[in-house]
Amino acid sequence: MGQQEKAVTSLPAAVTEAVGAFLAPVDAELARRYPGDPVTRQPVHTVYVPADAFDARTVRSWGDRALAALDEHAPDAASLGRVLGLSDALAGPVYERVRAKLVREPVEDLRVDFEDGYGPRPDDEEDAAAVRAARLVHAACADGTAAPYMGIRVKCLEAPVRERAVRTLDLFLSGLLAAGGLPGGLVLTLPKVTYAEQVTAMARLLGAFEEARGLAPGRLGFEIQIETSQAIVAADGTATVARMIDAAGGRATGLHYGTFDYSACVGVSAAYQSSDHPAADHAKAVMQVAAAGTGVRVSDGSTNVLPVGPAERVHEAWRLHYGLTRRALARAYYQGWDMHPGHLPTRYAAVYAFYREGLEPAAARLAAYVARAGGAVMDEPATARALSGHLLRGLDCGALDDDEVTGLTGLTRADLETFRDPRGAAAPAAG
Secondary structure, rough: OOOOOOOOOOOHHHHHHHHHHHHHHHHHHHHHOOOOOOOOOOEEEEEEOOOOOOOOOOOHHHHHHHHHHHHHHHHHHHHHHHHHHHHHHHHHHHEEEEHHHHHHHOOOOOEEEEEOOOOOHHHHHHOOOOOOOOHHHHHHHOOOOOEEEEEEEOOOOOHHHHHHHHHHHHHHHHHHHHHOOOOOOOOEEEEEOHHHHHHHHHHHHHHHHHHOOOOOOOOEEEEEEOHHHHHOOOOOEHHHHHHHHHHHHEEEEEEEOHHHHHHHHHHOOHHHOOOOHHHHHHHHHHHHHHHOOOOEEEEEEOOOOOOOOOOHHHHHHHHHHHHHHHHHHHHOOOOOOOOOHHHHHHHHHHHHHHHHHHHHHHHHHHHHHHOOOOOOOOHHHHHHHHEEEEHHHHHHHHHHHHOHHHHHOOOOOOHHHHHHHHOOOOOOOOO
């Protein structure tokens, strides 16, 4: 072998040190503002149930009603495949997993609704409903019948309903503590946010509650619902939603798009209000960019076309919901809202088809990346994170199994999670 050439540099160490000192505040700001996606499961949907309709059997009832809809309108894999346009190879695994999911875990995320779905009530009636919701949520978490994520949506913090929103929040959280503690999957939702100051107020409320009850600072987080034009673009033309994430002081967990309130706000006619309208795409794109890397997740909205009535109408509504869900997934909106039990079959069918169709290509590319084996696509660390993210989300929702992912990639779930580091952690060694 030839003699190795001597490495020659020109800059003194002091220059490098000065650059490091200059950029130290930027390093700290990057770490604070952009910690990366949290290493937690993201539910594929959120179900809203009015507070007066919520009871101990809600989750199971939604699953039973969804199974009944399948039995009536798509009793086997072939019939569901025909309705949704699934290939024969995909229809069987998807149908089996959908039915199993509806038996095992029909709802992944449930919000007891004290806002639009509940409406104005006498104070004593809402007080009782908030106390009751806390008792039922705690009991469901204790006996294993709860959805993995559960919580409430209070009214907004605008002046006419502000005191009511604060009181309902306080009653619910206090009721959970009185019953035995806050569940791990607790989620709180603040709707109709227009100004970042409302987010700051919510963060202060939660901080005050933590202090009053001796909870760890930062224990309580919340979702921000984007339902107004002011939440996307402020009066000065800047992106309000980015300010809102900052105003939450690390407490924001999600941005949820409100299809119908937002559409109405920007003047979309009722017949054209949908999650695939250009106005919706613009809002969600702004949300997506503002949230990227912050650990705040983005959720799509819902469809108000319900799968009810004769088979032809149910199938038409299923095709619409399936198509909108697949469209959202392709655009990296991995969560949405479901408004009716009949939406569950197509929610899970769309999610499972998406992850199962992507299983072999994603696994092959990730395995090649880890082995540095090359192939038809030259992937970078950021793409490897996206590939592992696809597989992890598929595992979380039940679309994929650990053994099939490991068999195709040679990687365990723990290996896949090493790719989550937004700063580009070293890939696991091929083995």
